[in-house]
Amino acid sequence: MAIKVDALAPNFKAKTTQGDIDFYEWSGDSWVIFFTHPADFTPVCTTELGTAARLKPEFDKRNVKSLGLSIDSLEDHALWVKDIEETQRVTMNFPVIADDEREISILYGMLHPFEMSNMAVRSVFVIDPNKRVRLSFTYPLSIGRNFTEILRVIDALQLSDRCQVSTPADWVQGEDVVINTNISEDEIPALFPKGYKKLNDYLRLTPQPD
Numbered sequence: 001m002a003i004k005v006d007a008l009a010p011n012f013k014a015k016t017t018q019g020d021i022d023f024y025e026w027s028g029d030s031w032v033i034f035f036t037h038p039a040d041f042t043p044v045c046t047t048e049l050g051t052a053a054r055l056k057p058e059f060d061k062r063n064v065k066s067l068g069l070s071i072d073s074l075e076d077h078a079l080w081v082k083d084i085e086e087t088q089r090v091t092m093n094f095p096v097i098a099d100d101e102r103e104i105s106i107l108y109g110m111l112h113p114f115e116m117s118n119m120a121v122r123s124v125f126v127i128d129p130n131k132r133v134r135l136s137f138t139y140p141l142s143i144g145r146n147f148t149e150i151l152r153v154i155d156a157l158q159l160s161d162r163c164q165v166s167t168p169a170d171w172v173q174g175e176d177v178v179i180n181t182n183i184s185e186d187e188i189p190a191l192f193p194k195g196y197k198k199l200n201d202y203l204r205l206t207p208q209p210d
């Protein structure tokens, strides 16, 4: 069963390239980007792990920990990490789960019936400090994920949690945002002192509050 957005992320224990973890303990008060890989020694996955490692400073700024998973053994992971570091010119700076028993892939609904059945699909879960799944998406095996988009969505989620706003299509940091529809006109001046533009009763834009 796929895990739905806003559902509680199930806890699990796992062996990883950085030692054994209990997911809830390991994640602590951080956000998590949990992304899965079909198999070790595969080209697209190799570039994705390299990209995530390179972006660690950006994830750190946002209080986000990265966690990878692939359905292979720790021994294979150790060899693959060497390939990733060599070809992508990075240091692997976050753990990758060895899910060779597929327990976590099954728990998170990552085994796709229409893809090669013994592989996890290319899923991403963004999980907040309350352990709620705030975003999930799945790509086909042949297409690498866009980590700039993952960072953009994390920015949008964190802003919307802080400021009672939503983000319009293609929003990026610094652009106008949408005032949530549950905020009355009377409340707007105190909550959004930078002013607002009313396009109609439900579409009110304000400069990014912070």
Ligand code: BEZ
Pocket (backbone or CB within 6 Å): 038, 039, 042, 043, 044, 045, 046, 141, 142
């Ligand atoms: C890849 O990461 O390149 C890949 C993984 C599984 C199937 C096909 C491609």
